Amino acid sequence: IKLARGCIHARSCMRFPANLHVPTALHVRHGSRMFPELKRGAYSRLTDADLNFFRSIVGEKAVKTEELDHYNEDWLGTVSGFTEVVVCPNSVEQTSALLRHCNDRRLAVVPQGGNTGLVGGSNPVFDEIVLSLERLNNISHLDPFGGVVECQAGVILQTLAETVAEHGYDVPLDLGARGSCQIGGNLATHAGGLRVIRYGQLRGSVLGMRIVLPNGQILDSRSNMRKDNTGYDMKQLFIGSEGTPGVITDVSLLLPQTPNSVNIALFGCNSYEDVVKCYRISRQALGEIVSACEFMDALCMNSVRDNLGLNCPLEERYNFYYLVETSGMDQEHDMEKLERCVERIFDEGCAEDGVLAANKDQARHVMSLRENIAPALKTLGFNYKYDVSLPIKDMYSLVEKVNHVLREVRGAHVASYGHIADGDLHFNPITPEFDPHALSLIEPFVYEEVCKLRGSVSAEHGMGLKKANYLRYSKDPGIVSMMRTLKQVFDPNGIMNPYKLLPWKE
DSSP: OOOOOOOOOOOOOOOOOOTTTTTTTTTOOBHHHHHOOEEEOSSSOOOHHHHHHHHHHHHHEEESSOOOHHBBBBBOOOOOOOSOOEOOOSSSHHHHHHHHHHHHTTTOOESSSSSSOSSSSOOOOOSEEEEOOTOOOOEEETTTTTEEEETTTTTBBBHHHHHHHHHTTTTSOOOOTTTTTBHHHHHHOOOOOOHHHHHHHHHEEEEEEEEOOSSOOOOOOOOSOOOOSSOOTTTHHTTTSSSSEEEEEEEEEOOOOOOOOEEEEEEEHHHEEHHHHHHHHHHHGGGGGEEEEEEHHHHHHHHHHHHOOOOOOSSSHEEEHHHHEEEEEEEHHHHHHHHHHHHHHHHHOOEEEEEEEOOOHHHHHHHHHHTTTHHHHHHTTEEOOOOEEEGGHHHHHHHHHHHHHHTTTTTTTTEEEEGHHHHHHHHEEEESOOOOOHHHHHTTHHHHHHHHHHOOOSSSSOTTTTTTTGGGGGGGHHHHHHHHHHHHHOOOOOOOTSSSSSSSSS
């Protein structure tokens, strides 16, 4: 079937409804209950004197002691702590004073951005103080000639993207949580997102940062310069560190130009092997204009359709779906290349059906099908979230193995999707409610399989609380030891985001 331009009807870009009902089976589990062997560290307890000091630094309204569920619970509703206070600084100086006090008092601190993470990395496990960056939301400068923006860590990703778009620039990061996640959290977790194939990993676009250490010391490497060959690149130690050595408060970010031409095609495929063939053809035919290559299985697409009410432009239902996006500066040139790519995909029998978005509204709608998978799967039951890097040809074999392992667990099924161009697989075993037996079948089996293929146990979500003890499946023991040493150098009292990233169980 030859795909023709304009073969889907225009639809508005539909979003995940905020009031969507989530099954009561997704009850929140306190971190200490989900991991009963994890014990609270030898940290001090919060006192009224501490609260008064916090108020003297940030003001009465910026110290919250009521209605803290949003800060205590993770987005999935799977892990929660029980902090007694959330403190919200609005400057690097306030952040410095707060951390210095907590370090002197040995009060444990959890830095928190938009709290959209999936591994329990940004919420407390016990009664740690939450240091919310939500008031650090100023975009201070944009260089229209160099394409560099300076902003604070609490700026929401979508706000940043909309602001720089007014000057003809784009942010080199895009993900489904753009309306809630913050750029500081994106850096602390080294978020990947949809367009790594186009812009590379986020750390490559960071020109400088301002960081506050636990003792209150401020490290300032902000710069508008693309080149700086003056020794150790200290900022790189804090990207992906999940707030364990210190807090990112400001960032200088290099921006790409906003593309004038964005096009999307969606295909229905019979097998994962066909998806891989579609991907290879896309890379060969589209070259420099390809900006995203995504896949999803039937359970993902069916959940988006049936549970969120989003319409898929492919009328028939398929085992797999493949999405390719192009971004460039010349619409006629880009569309010509994409049409040739589409024709080749069908000529080689890699897809059964497909659609090509005819305008921006249609393109946004097709991409929204991919972006709304996570909230759609959340409606099915308890999600055991995994985000691993694997060789592209082996990605779906892991899903098949996990399906086999869970064959005797009542109501269990596995949904999978991901960034095929990056070898980044998101797969979600799902049970009606949290099942310790199911979890024991999944872990460490999943990480053992990833290790055999020399993959990574975390492609882009970070380690957080849930994956911390599995770091050894991706890191050499010597590297883990060096990570502990670096943590000790920056945070000798261990107050920063305890129980996260580094293994807490031998």
